[in-house]
Amino acid sequence: MWFSVCLVNLILLTGSEACRLPGTLQTIVKSAGQSVLLLCSCTDPHTRPASLIWEFSASGSGPWVPVTQSDLYRNRLEFNETKLLLSHLTEEDRGFYRCRIRNQQFRDFSLSVQGCTLSGQQETPIEITVSSGQSVLLPCSCTDLQTRPASFTWRFNEEHTSAWVPVTQSDLYRGRMELFNETTPGNLSLLLSHLTEKDQGYYRCGIRSGQVRDIHLTVRGKRCC
Ligand SMILES: *[C@@H]1O[C@H](CO)[C@@H](O)[C@H](O)[C@H]1NC(C)=O
Numbered sequence: 225m226w227f228s229v230c231l232v233n234l235i236l237l238t239g240s241e242a243c244r245l246p247g248t249l250q251t252i253v254k255s256a257g258q259s260v261l262l263l264c265s266c267t268d269p270h271t272r273p274a275s276l277i278w279e280f281s282a283s284g285s286g287p288w289v290p291v292t293q294s295d296l297y298r299n300r301l302e303f304n305e306t307k308l309l310l311s312h313l314t315e316e317d318r319g320f321y322r323c324r325i326r327n328q329q330f331r332d333f334s335l336s337v338q339g340c341t342l343s344g345q346q347e348t349p350i351e352i353t354v355s356s357g358q359s360v361l362l363p364c365s366c367t368d369l370q371t372r373p374a375s376f377t378w379r380f381n382e383e384h385t386s387a388w389v390p391v392t393q394s395d396l397y398r399g400r401m402e403l404f405n406e407t408t409p410g411n412l413s414l415l416l417s418h419l420t421e422k423d424q425g426y427y428r429c430g431i432r433s434g435q436v437r438d439i440h441l442t443v444r445g446k447r448c449c
């Protein structure tokens with residue numbers, strides 16, 4: 225009886241000790257919008273980790289929450305044996321990831337996700353002058369064009385003193401706007417076509433962190449110049 229209990233324990237222990245995880249912290253730097261692949265491999269490639277779970281802690285000092293229990297990652301996680309693929313990274317994914325196996329062994333990954341920083345200077349609006357009927361590209365971009373901001377808006381203001389109106393909510397621009405961020409996530413520029421004098425005023429590109437870039441657009445009428 226005792227003998228068989230010991231034997232079972234022995235088998236379980238050898239099984240769990242078969243896989244050793246590297247003790248080192250792996251540091252990973254990504255841009256928002258990218259994917260990250262975390263690999264929880266045993267130091268000996270012939271062994272396999274048993275009962276592997278992935279956990280997250282923002283500070284790295286706990287509490288450690290299983291990633292499957294967090295709404296934050298809904299539809300963005302894929303597991304395959306020892307791999308965890310996390311896609312469409314946002315700045316909120318920053319923190320520490322831990323793969324834990326049996327016998328309290330674990331390996332930690334430190335993930336930093338770089339968000340969008342708008343390029344150029346903020347102090348004075350960019351001045352752009354075009355003739356009515358033409359198109360204009362209102363420039364706005366993240367310093368890293370592969371970075372996808374969590375959200376961004378373009379707003380219009382005739383005088384720079386009254387309320388800012390989201391361009392997408394204005395009938396004035398219907399069918400005359402084009403964005404390019406689907407192909408280049410960090411390119412937030414707005415192309416306006418068939419300009420009229422009514423389009424003259426201030427345009428503001430803004431991201432969630434509160435950074436903005438202003439453009440002052442002058443549209444010359446046909447009569448003029
Ligand atoms: C896991 O990944 C391996 C190779 O990386 C692949 O051959 C296998 O089909 C994948 N399994 C699942 C369930 O996706």
Ligand SMILES: *[C@@H]1O[C@H](CO)[C@@H](O)[C@H](O)[C@H]1NC(C)=O
Pocket residue numbers: 361365369404411413
């Ligand atoms: C953004 O896309 C437009 C249209 O393709 C292009 O003209 C512009 O140069 C791009 N901006 C940046 C910063 O790449």
